[in-house]
Amino acid sequence: MQGKHHGEYKVPGGKLVVVDLDVVDGALRDVRVAGDFFLEPDEALDAINGALEGAPAETDARGLAARIDAALPAGAVLFGFSSEAVGVTVRRAVAGAQEWTDFDWQIIHEGPQPPALHMALDEVLTAEVAAGRRPPTLRVWEWDRPAVIIGSFQSLRNEVDAQGAERHGVTVVRRISGGGAMFVEPGNTITYSLCVPNSLVQGLTFAESYAYLDDWVLGALGDMGIKAWYKPLNDIATEAGKIAGAAQKRMVSPVGAERSASARGGDGRQAGGAVLHHVTMSYDIDAEKMVQVLRIGKEKLSDKGTTSAKKRVDPLRRQTGLPRDEVIARMIASFRARYGGAMGSVSAQELARAEELAAGKFSSREWLTRVP
Structure with missing residues (x-):
């Protein structure tokens, strides 16, 4: 699990979510979320990355989604994806899923x-x-x-x-x-x-x-x-x-x-x-x-x-x-x-x-x- 990880998840009927991250001492580090989704406001992406930073690497998708939801600015709009989709992508990255x-x-x-x-x-x-x-x-x-x-x-x-x-x-x-x-x-x-x-x-x-x-x-x-x-x-x-x-x-x-x-x-x-x-x-x-x-x-x-x-x-x-x-x-x-x-x-x-x-x-x- 330790080291660099890359994960992708195409939301059924939605957009592609991509995550690159490191796992250091059992925690997520340097998390970078990307994709062809739509997100408003722009700073919401920083909030998503920040919410995942330091999370225990074994956290499940729902737990990761809860961290994201708590960190998103009021009125944030996620279109073509969801906080749980990001959580799923993180889990796929950590697990070494193939595409x-x-x-x-x-x-x-x-x-x-x-x-x-x-x-x-x-x-x-x-x-x-x-x-x-x-x-x-x-x-x-x-x-x-x-x-x-x-x-x-x-x-x-x-x-x-x-x-x-x-x-x-x-x-x-x-x-x-x-x-x-x-x-x-x-x-x-x-x-x-x-x-x-x-x-x-x-x-x-x-x-x-x-x-x-x-x-x-x-x-x-x-x-x-x-x-x-x-x-x-x-x-x-x-x-x-x-x-x-x-x-x-x-x-x-x-x-x-x-x-x-x-x-x-x-x-x-x-x-x-x-x-x-x-x-x-x-x-x-x-x-x-x-x-x-x-x-x-x-x-x-x-x-x-x-x-x-x-x-x-x-x-x-x-x-x-x-x-x-x-x-x-x-x-x-x-x-x-x-x-x-x-x-x-x-x-x-x-x-x-x-x-x-x-x-x-x-x-x-x-x-x-x-x-x-």
């Missing part, structure tokens, strides 16, 4: 695959990132059949109408992350996973990491004319309704994991654990079928039926007027414009391991019914 552009990203977009294999690929690829054998990865899914994916901790019988799923030919699988049930159909859904090193979200709380990892797709949607925002804890919404939901799983790196350099100017694959952040977006929706398959849909919608379902989830097809393939292409292009990235693929070894997991764990009745 999106520190990595050589790989982007995977392959052909349609069965639901159990998608579940397995998420586990395998994230484990490979955690072990330092794979660079940070954005993977866009394609579905070969309709499916319901329930969260790791959800009750199968409470979430899925078994007769409705069978009647509509819907495969039911359980994923490794928490959160709610997802109803997906080929052509109607856009799903992607981010498999990233823990170092990318260092200094962020779980809630902050959701917003941070969703920020790129908000920009991509904005490029398509959709004003979207992160809605705590794990939704992406517009004025017209919800368009996406996210879930996460944290993985620790195995003992003795390999290390290999991939980050620009640093060791971007160093073992240290990884985060799986996956998102399902509604391109189109068959609301009538959804409420016949998901019990949760019936509970939340009560007697309002499919009309309410359509209001709850507002599809990208209607909002963009673009074909699904074009939406995906623009999302990938937006990601690459921001952070770079080369198109890649799942390796033969990764696929073999994923197929083994898909046929075993993710197709087993034991896993599916682990919460009956």
Whole structure:
């Protein structure tokens, strides 16, 4: 912790905050806050720097924000950022967090695959990132059949109408992350996973990491004319309704994991654990079928039926007027414009391991019914 530190934090939907500081004898020294935010009056910046000077290096983001709030002159205006955003940036600096552009990203977009294999690929690829054998990865899914994916901790019988799923030919699988049930159909859904090193979200709380990892797709949607925002804890919404939901799983790196350099100017694959952040977006929706398959849909919608379902989830097809393939292409292009990235693929070894997991764990009745 001792020595010089640099941290950056792009406020979701806001501006970039940058902090340079030293840690001397366990305290913050020579703190310099900068960024493309707006701040009035000018002397408020000196007040922010002064408030952080001498703070114990282990102070959390809220504690640092409290120091800043107490020091700001009356009537100070912070636009595009907040005192807590500065606190988060300081925590990221002290923790040695890496930035999106520190990595050589790989982007995977392959052909349609069965639901159990998608579940397995998420586990395998994230484990490979955690072990330092794979660079940070954005993977866009394609579905070969309709499916319901329930969260790791959800009750199968409470979430899925078994007769409705069978009647509509819907495969039911359980994923490794928490959160709610997802109803997906080929052509109607856009799903992607981010498999990233823990170092990318260092200094962020779980809630902050959701917003941070969703920020790129908000920009991509904005490029398509959709004003979207992160809605705590794990939704992406517009004025017209919800368009996406996210879930996460944290993985620790195995003992003795390999290390290999991939980050620009640093060791971007160093073992240290990884985060799986996956998102399902509604391109189109068959609301009538959804409420016949998901019990949760019936509970939340009560007697309002499919009309309410359509209001709850507002599809990208209607909002963009673009074909699904074009939406995906623009999302990938937006990601690459921001952070770079080369198109890649799942390796033969990764696929073999994923197929083994898909046929075993993710197709087993034991896993599916682990919460009956």
